[in-house]
Amino acid sequence: MTSLTSPLQLGFLASHGGSNMQAILDAISAGRLNAQARLVICNNSQAKALDRARQVGMPALHLSSTTHPDVQESGESSGQALGQALDDAMAEAMGAHGVELIVCAGFMRKVGKRLLAAYPNHILNIHPALLPRHGGQGMYGIHVHQSVLAAGDKETGVTIHLVNNEYDRGPILAQAAVPVETGDTPETLQARVLRLEHILYAETLQKIAMGEISLD
Numbered sequence: 001m002t003s004l005t006s007p008l009q010l011g012f013l014a015s016h017g018g019s020n021m022q023a024i025l026d027a028i029s030a031g032r033l034n035a036q037a038r039l040v041i042c043n044n045s046q047a048k049a050l051d052r053a054r055q056v057g058m059p060a061l062h063l064s065s066t067t068h069p070d071v072q073e074s075g076e077s078s079g080q081a082l083g084q085a086l087d088d089a090m091a092e093a094m095g096a097h098g099v100e101l102i103v104c105a106g107f108m109r110k111v112g113k114r115l116l117a118a119y120p121n122h123i124l125n126i127h128p129a130l131l132p133r134h135g136g137q138g139m140y141g142i143h144v145h146q147s148v149l150a151a152g153d154k155e156t157g158v159t160i161h162l163v164n165n166e167y168d169r170g171p172i173l174a175q176a177a178v179p180v181e182t183g184d185t186p187e188t189l190q191a192r193v194l195r196l197e198h199i200l201y202a203e204t205l206q207k208i209a210m211g212e213i214s215l216d
């Protein structure tokens with residue numbers, strides 16, 4: 001999988017709210033992003049991202065260790081590697097829906113080997129900090145912003161990077177900074193960063209669509 005078509009054929013992986021996915025769907029509707037949303041896969045049957053997709057008639061699948069149990073599977077804690085049956089099912093579903101670029105949007109599990117092999121350099125993730133700072137296992141959600149404040153950083157931001165087999169370590173495609181303000185709590189910082197996430201993800205995808213960012 002190397003060449004991309006026009007419009008970009010996107011698949012999403014999400015676990016919870018899906019506000020980043022929504023921002024990308026909105027950018028497509030508004031003509032700011034030349035892409036088609038083909039599928040979202042959620043490992044959480046209650047994910048709001050599933051509802052958001054169904055509202056716009058986009059295929060939405062719940063695939064998890066419940067639907068695809070593995071012998072060695074022992075639950076769904078955050079960041080845990082995917083079991084092989086689930087990894088296989090996800091790769092097959094993405095392929096069957098014609099997905100050529102996978103957008104992780106708040107996906108709380110490590111992407112599986114099979115999916116990585118099927119989409120080399122074609123899986124993106126967004127991280128709510130300026131990687132390599134405040135990344136790695138356990139650095140998700142509010143923990144990231146707590147870490148920024150504890151470190152006394154004067155700025156934080158958003159990183160969009162390619163996914164490889166190490167947490168938050170794939171090549172960086174785009175970054176944008178957000179100031180840390182006096183009196184910030186993890187929650188206020190999270191909200192400010194999330195607003196920028198919603199802009200930067202769609203902008204970065206459009207640069208990929210335009211060939212301004214190459215994934216090969």
Ligand code: GRF
Nearest residue numbers: 017018019020106126127128
């Ligand atoms: C975002 O902060 C994103 O950076 C991180 O998880 C959060 C997902 O939010 N990976 P949402 O589900 O897109 O609302």
